[in-house]
Structures are given as C-alpha cells and as structure tokens.
Amino acid sequence: MINEKMEAAINKQINWELYSSYLYFSMSAYFDSVNLKGCASWMRVQAMEELSHVKKFYDFMGSRGARVMMSEIKAPQTEWESPLAVFEETLKHEQQVTSLINGLVDIAIELKDHATNSFLQWYVDEQVEEEESAGDVVQSLRLNENNPSGLFMIDKELGQRIFTPPAGVTL
Numbered sequence: 213m214i215n216e217k218m219e220a221a222i223n224k225q226i227n228w229e230l231y232s233s234y235l236y237f238s239m240s241a242y243f244d245s246v247n248l249k250g251c252a253s254w255m256r257v258q259a260m261e262e263l264s265h266v267k268k269f270y271d272f273m274g275s276r277g278a279r280v281m282m283s284e285i286k287a288p289q290t291e292w293e294s295p296l297a298v299f300e301e302t303l304k305h306e307q308q309v310t311s312l313i314n315g316l317v318d319i320a321i322e323l324k325d326h327a328t329n330s331f332l333q334w335y336v337d338e339q340v341e342e343e344e345s346a347g348d349v350v351q352s353l354r355l356n357e358n359n360p361s362g363l364f365m366i367d368k369e370l371g372q373r374i375f376t377p378p379a380g381v382t383l
C-alpha cells in the first residue's frame with residue numbers, strides 16, 4: 213500500500229503530465245498552422261512522450277494498490293509569437309516539471325517510502341534529458357533568429373525525431 217499523501221501527490225503529477233501532453237499537442241497545432249511541419253512533428257513526439265509518462269505513473273499506482281483519480285486538465289495556450297517563443301516556453305515548462313518531480317521525491321523521502329523514491333529516480337533522470345533537448349532547440353533557434361534558411365534547416369532536422377516508448381512502458 214501507499215501513503216495517502218503520496219497517492220494524492222502522484223495523482224496531481226498525473227494531471228501535470230496530461231497537461232504537458234495537451235500543451236505539446238497545442239504547440240504542434242500552432243506549428244502546423246504556420247507550416248513548420250518538422251517542429252509540429254517534434255511536438256507530437258513530445259506529446260506522446262508525456263502520455264508515456266502518464267502511463268508509467270498509472271501502472272505504478274496499480275502495482276502499489278493505489279487509485280488513479282483524474283481531474284480537470286487546464287486549457288493550454290494556443291498562439292505564440294514565434295517558434296523561439298514556443299521552445300522557450302517548452303524549456304520553462306520542463307524546468308517547472310523538474311521542480312515538481314523533485315517535490316515528489318521530497319515527499320517520498322519524508323514518508324520513508326523507498327519504493328516510490330526508487331521509482332521516481334527514472335523521472336529525475338528523464339527531466340535532465342527533457343531540459344537538455346528543449347534547451348538545445350532554444351539555442352539553435354536563437355542562433356538563427358532572422359535567418360529563414362536556418363529555420364528551414366532546423367525544421368527539417370526536428371522532423372527526424374521519432375517516438376520510442378520508454379523501456380517497459382506500453383501506451
């Protein structure tokens with residue numbers, strides 16, 4: 213069994229992961245609307261990754277005899293000023309998620325819940341990658357501000373990303 217406080221905190225995080233997916237689908241739709249197909253595709257892969265994060269929490273809750281409780285997902289933004297603004301928000305969002313994951317680890321430690329703490333380490337590592345990949349795109353876009361052919365190349369490159377579910381996770 214899992215402590216009630218831990219259970220509630222994970223349910224809150226499941227909502228955040230769903231919101232993350234919703235936000236990235238919204239960003240994908242924005243990119244499609246400005247004909248940046250590669251960026252749009254990158255964002256859909258990102259959205260699918262977030263769903264895999266939901267599923268991983270979902271499965272963990274089941275294995276600990278906890279109940280998943282869904283709640284309202286807030287509406288994401290739908291318009292942005294530029295591709296750079298989208299990726300800057302992505303980076304900011306991932307930094308926020310990192311601090312939420314750290315908060316969950318703090319609760320697990322406080323409750324001496326070693327199983328949940330161990331499980332959460334996967335997310336701790338994942339957030340390092342999430343911040344790095346968003347940060348890399350922000351850097352490339354900053355270097356190519358006011359350079360349409362640079363943006364074209366970045367869009368092409370981002371379109372190469374494919375979705376691979378994390379080990380042991382099925383959607």
Ligand SMILES: [Fe+2]
Nearest residue numbers: 229232262265
């Ligand atoms: Fe996530």
Ligand SMILES: [Fe+2]
Nearest residue numbers: 232306309342
């Ligand atoms: Fe993420």
